[in-house]
Amino acid sequence: MINFQLNKNAVQVDIDPDTPLLWVVRDHFKLKGSKFGCGMGLCGACTMHVNGQAVRTCTLPISAVQGAVITSIEGLGTVDNLHPLQQAWVEHSVPQCGYCQSGQLMSASALLAKNPNPSDDDIEMAMNGNICRCGTYSKIKSAIKSVSKSASKSAIKSAIKSDAEAMRTQGSMVGTFDPASGTIISKEANS
Amino acid sequence: MKKASMTRRLFLLSTGAAATGLIVGCSTAAAKDKGYSAIAGAFEPNSFIQITADNQVIFYLPSSEMGQGILDGLTTLIAEELRVQPTAIEVRQASLHEDYKNPEMGMQATGGSNATRAQFLPLRQAAADTAAAIRNAAAKQLDQPLDKITLADGQIMVDGKSYGFGEFVAVAALMSVPENSPLRRPEQFDQIGRERPRLDALAKSTGTAEFGIDAEVENLYRAVVVRSPVLGAALKSFDASAALEQSGVVNVVEIKSGVAVVAESYWQARKAAAVLELNWEKSELGLWSSDSIYNKFNETLNDSSQKGLECCDEGEGDKLLDQSATVVAADYYAPYLAHATMEPLNCTVEINGDACAIYLGTQNIQASAGAAVYYGDFDADKVKVHGAFLGGGFGRRGIGDDVAEAVLIAQQTGRNIQLVWSREDDMNNDFYRPAALVRMQAGVSEQGLIETWAVRRVGPNIMGYMLDEWVDALAPDYLNKGFIDWLSKLGQPIFNRFIADPSAADGIYADYDAPNKAVRHVTQDPGLRTGFWRSVGHSSNAFFKESFIDELAQRAGIDELQFRLANMQNNPRLIDATELVAAKAGWGKPLPEGHFHGLATHSSFGSAVAQIAEVSIKGTQIIVHKVTAAIHCGMVVNPGIVRDQVEGGIIYGLTAALHGEITLVDGVIQQSNFHNYPMLRMADAPEVEVHIVESQEHPQGVGEPGLPPLAPAVANAVFKASGQRLRDLPLRLG
Numbered sequence: 001m002i003n004f005q006l007n008k009n010a011v012q013v014d015i016d017p018d019t020p021l022l023w024v025v026r027d028h029f030k031l032k033g034s035k036f037g038c039g040m041g042l043c044g045a046c047t048m049h050v051n052g053q054a055v056r057t058c059t060l061p062i063s064a065v066q067g068a069v070i071t072s073i074e075g076l077g078t079v080d081n082l083h084p085l086q087q088a089w090v091e092h093s094v095p096q097c098g099y100c101q102s103g104q105l106m107s108a109s110a111l112l113a114k115n116p117n118p119s120d121d122d123i124e125m126a127m128n129g130n131i132c133r134c135g136t137y138s139k140i141k142s143a144i145k146s147v148s149k150s151a152s153k154s155a156i157k158s159a160i161k162s163d164a165e166a167m168r169t170q171g172s173m174v175g176t177f178d179p180a181s182g183t184i185i186s187k188e189a190n191s
Numbered sequence: 192m193k194k195a196s197m198t199r200r201l202f203l204l205s206t207g208a209a210a211t212g213l214i215v216g217c218s219t220a221a222a223k224d225k226g227y228s229a230i231a232g233a234f235e236p237n238s239f240i241q242i243t244a245d246n247q248v249i250f251y252l253p254s255s256e257m258g259q260g261i262l263d264g265l266t267t268l269i270a271e272e273l274r275v276q277p278t279a280i281e282v283r284q285a286s287l288h289e290d291y292k293n294p295e296m297g298m299q300a301t302g303g304s305n306a307t308r309a310q311f312l313p314l315r316q317a318a319a320d321t322a323a324a325i326r327n328a329a330a331k332q333l334d335q336p337l338d339k340i341t342l343a344d345g346q347i348m349v350d351g352k353s354y355g356f357g358e359f360v361a362v363a364a365l366m367s368v369p370e371n372s373p374l375r376r377p378e379q380f381d382q383i384g385r386e387r388p389r390l391d392a393l394a395k396s397t398g399t400a401e402f403g404i405d406a407e408v409e410n411l412y413r414a415v416v417v418r419s420p421v422l423g424a425a426l427k428s429f430d431a432s433a434a435l436e437q438s439g440v441v442n443v444v445e446i447k448s449g450v451a452v453v454a455e456s457y458w459q460a461r462k463a464a465a466v467l468e469l470n471w472e473k474s475e476l477g478l479w480s481s482d483s484i485y486n487k488f489n490e491t492l493n494d495s496s497q498k499g500l501e502c503c504d505e506g507e508g509d510k511l512l513d514q515s516a517t518v519v520a521a522d523y524y525a526p527y528l529a530h531a532t533m534e535p536l537n538c539t540v541e542i543n544g545d546a547c548a549i550y551l552g553t554q555n556i557q558a559s560a561g562a563a564v565y566y567g568d569f570d571a572d573k574v575k576v577h578g579a580f581l582g583g584g585f586g587r588r589g590i591g592d593d594v595a596e597a598v599l600i601a602q603q604t605g606r607n608i609q610l611v612w613s614r615e616d617d618m619n620n621d622f623y624r625p626a627a628l629v630r631m632q633a634g635v636s637e638q639g640l641i642e643t644w645a646v647r648r649v650g651p652n653i654m655g656y657m658l659d660e661w662v663d664a665l666a667p668d669y670l671n672k673g674f675i676d677w678l679s680k681l682g683q684p685i686f687n688r689f690i691a692d693p694s695a696a697d698g699i700y701a702d703y704d705a706p707n708k709a710v711r712h713v714t715q716d717p718g719l720r721t722g723f724w725r726s727v728g729h730s731s732n733a734f735f736k737e738s739f740i741d742e743l744a745q746r747a748g749i750d751e752l753q754f755r756l757a758n759m760q761n762n763p764r765l766i767d768a769t770e771l772v773a774a775k776a777g778w779g780k781p782l783p784e785g786h787f788h789g790l791a792t793h794s795s796f797g798s799a800v801a802q803i804a805e806v807s808i809k810g811t812q813i814i815v816h817k818v819t820a821a822i823h824c825g826m827v828v829n830p831g832i833v834r835d836q837v838e839g840g841i842i843y844g845l846t847a848a849l850h851g852e853i854t855l856v857d858g859v860i861q862q863s864n865f866h867n868y869p870m871l872r873m874a875d876a877p878e879v880e881v882h883i884v885e886s887q888e889h890p891q892g893v894g895e896p897g898l899p900p901l902a903p904a905v906a907n908a909v910f911k912a913s914g915q916r917l918r919d920l921p922l923r924l925g
Contacts, residue, residue: 015456016438016439016458016459016462018458018462019456019458020458023456023457023458027413027456027457028456030407031398032398032401032404032405032407033397033398033399034398035402035404035533035534035582036404036535036611037533037534037535037614038614038864038865039613039614039615039864040614040864040865040866042864042865042866043533043614043865043870045533072398073397073398074398077397078397079393079397079399082396082397086396086397089392089396090388090392090393090396091388092388093388093389093392093831093832093835094392094396095258095389095391095392095395095396096258096259096260096835096836096839097257097258097395097532097533097534097580097581097582097583097584098258098391098394098395098396098400098580098582099402099532099533099534099582099583100533100582101395101396102398105396123873124873124874125874127872127873128872128873128874130872130873131533131865131870131872132533132842133531133532133533133583133585133843133870134258134533134583134839134842134843135838135839135840135841135842135843135871135876136835136839137842137871137872137873137876138838138876138878138879139835140873141873
């Protein structure tokens with residue numbers, strides 16, 4: 001039985017331990033906003049936050065998220081309560097086909113949570129794992145910059161705060177996925 | 192947790208608007224002779240519009256939304272004539288019905304960048320007639336003269352009082368619907384031409400837009416298919432015993448394209464598929480590798496005994512070629528390419544007795560339904576296709592191979608299944624952009640005018656492969672199946688030997704004024720199946736033509752811009768786009784040290800596009816800093832979407848120009864995922880600036896025309912920067 005937090009709900013699932021988090025969230029919990037694109041962590045369509053970090057969940061086994069805090073696009077914001085980046089995405093008409101955009105938003109929001117005023121290079125570095133076949137890159141960049149410039153800093157701060165709080169209350173073992181090595185680094189959570 | 196349902200898919204079109212949706216009608220109780228299901232008390236003037244008693248305007252979208260913005264564009268046309276805000280309209284994906292056929296194609300399909308052009312008048316007429324009917328009903332119901340009744344912002348106005356449309360739908364339903372009501376004039380437009388956020392942006396920014404892969408039905412199992420490593424080879428034998436022991440696996444069945452594994456979850460099916468043991472027959476394609484294909488093309492190109500098919504013969508053809516002051520010849524090559532839509536192909540099938548429901552994103556709802564009828568032996572009226580958003584199309588979706596596989600699996604297992612292709616499945620089982628080798632020849636006068644334009648092209652066709660799939664899916668079901676099979680195979684001999692496939696010569700000769708033109712195509716096909724890839728023949732032909740034009744200008748010693756303008760005097764739209772881009776990019780003006788401009792101009796899908804790429808070279812690396820583009824596409828519905836489509840075409844085109852190449856070794860495709868078929872990423876994406884030529888002409892295509900000029904614009908700049916004329920795609924410096 002794997003226990004973790006999904007969009008602020010404590011959840012548990014009994015499933016083959018090597019099942020990637022993406023498929024657990026999509027097919028078990030029926031949250032369909034995160035997408036399958038490549039299965040190799042190469043395109044970013046499946047990106048979610050794992051303990052506040054943008055992680056490619058198509059290659060992250062569910063066994064590695066025991067005790068972790070997971071946020072999917074459904075937990076970032078809702079139609080009635082948009083994250084500032086989602087607001088910017090709409091105002092800039094970022095999406096075309098839209099399939100990659102959940103992943104783009106999760107990478108962008110993880111960036112802004114750590115670095116509210118990213119440079120162009122910071123943005124390119126953080127977003128380079130996310131492919132958009134329709135070619136919306138320039139709009140993604142403008143939308144991110146509009147949020148980093150705008151007065152919505154407080155909203156970002158509160159998003160960071162809620163992530164941090166969730167991690168504090170979890171208080172158990174968490175695994176941090178290291179995308180470079182493809183391994184899970186287990187460590188004691190904030191206590 | 193909330194269970195997603197494809198039969199009631201809701202999303203908000205924009206912030207603050209009422210909940211509206213892209214919803215597929217699911218009831219079988221269709222409105223009398225209309226394409227949709229009846230709503231009690233609603234006014235139903237035609238198959239596109241319903242207006243309910245509680246004021247909801249519903250629009251049935253006849254095209255598929257794959258990113259090109261057609262949901263936004265066509266909804267805007269309805270909004271303009273009905274005098275409502277686009278955000279107030281509920282958009283539903285149209286089901287299969289005669290009335291939703293694309294007027295240009297005669298088929299209910301989305302492609303060829305033609306939906307806005309084809310629907311610009313019919314949809315506005317449908318909405319204008321609906322508006323007139325509501326006005327007539329209001330006049331009658333309120334006993335007022337018609338000229339006192341006006342429409343504005345979703346309201347009927349009479350003597351300063353306003354009423355919702357819904358108040359008059361009951362009376363409107365009893366009156367005849369007017370025809371040929373006057374359309375609003377361009378100077379009256381308040382929706383068409385206005386820039387605003389696209390209507391599907393909110394759903395697509397919140398993860399609530401539903402794609403085919405998001406379909407959920409009762410008792411759904413997941414399926415994957417293992418296909419031959421050499422595309423199209425037949426299965427000799429297989430051993431499923433190890434796969435059947437894997438957890439969650441419920442069936443392993445053989446279908447026409449391979450062996451399907453069905454399990455409770457996708458991951459279980461995928462894992463079990465890895466332990467299937469399969470033996471494949473040898474196939475013709477297995478005899479070919481990229482080198483031998485190229486060599487065969489080259490041999491054919493130089494074998495003058497193979498005359499090929501005539502695509503164009505104007506004036507004296509190529510007879511006078513040698514008489515020109517300057518004669519130039521060069522060979523160019525473009526490789527096979529995969530589409531790589533972000534959403535891998537998938538299809539969900541639910542069978543209930545003799546009824547079959549199909550859920551997927553498709554560019555061809557008609558062929559998708561037809562594939563289910565043909566492969567599943569269903570009666571045509573028992574098949575229902577529920578169209579979803581497409582996670583990219585680019586010509587790949589709607590061929591019917593996905594539906595065929597899914598229906599066969601569902602039938603053989605007796606289960607509701609969702610078939611999901613992996614990225615590897617997608618890249619190895621595509622219908623590829625055909626490779627081509629061409630010899631370009633031209634004779635240029637001393638004044639720098641092209642006198643003769645001659646092209647000899649060698650490569651495979653597309654139509655034979657498409658007809659093989661589509662005849663099966665689209666032939667009337669009263670025809671004998673054997674006959675349909677025979678008919679579907681006729682495309683190959685017809686297009687290989689008798690009629691030139693139009694895509695072979697698309698855009699390779701039309702733009703310039705040369706009085707003598709000859710274009711011939713010799714079919715040479717190793718048997719790798721081909722298909723429509725964003726901008727089709729133009730995708731490679733513009734590279735050949737526009738690179739070669741630069742070669743001609745340079746040999747004639749004339750500035751590349753001036754040479755083009757002098758030779759396109761019969762092409763006013765292209766002149767407009769070319770002059771605009773030259774002014775905006777500063778053609779001929781100084782650039783930063785080491786930066787060079789390359790120009791390319793090309794007409795396709797009714798529009799004219801000119802692009803200037805700003806490029807520098809670092810070692811052997813080509814760096815594209817900026818692309819400036821100008822498009823003449825006639826009247827514009829939403830300028831933001833036009834610019835996005837041109838920019839999208841540039842990025843898609845740049846991925847292909849710098850990286851795109853599908854290669855074979857003994858028939859096995861060597862690319863499998865994004866590590867070896869790389870995509871342009873944000874850090875490599877150039878700044879793009881798109882300008883639109885102002886025009887009151889009828890709207891033309893925008894989804895594809897932005898792509899063709901990109902590769903030659905970059906190649907022409909690379910020549911200026913490096914002195915190397917790169918005649919093969921992808922562009923690689925030596």
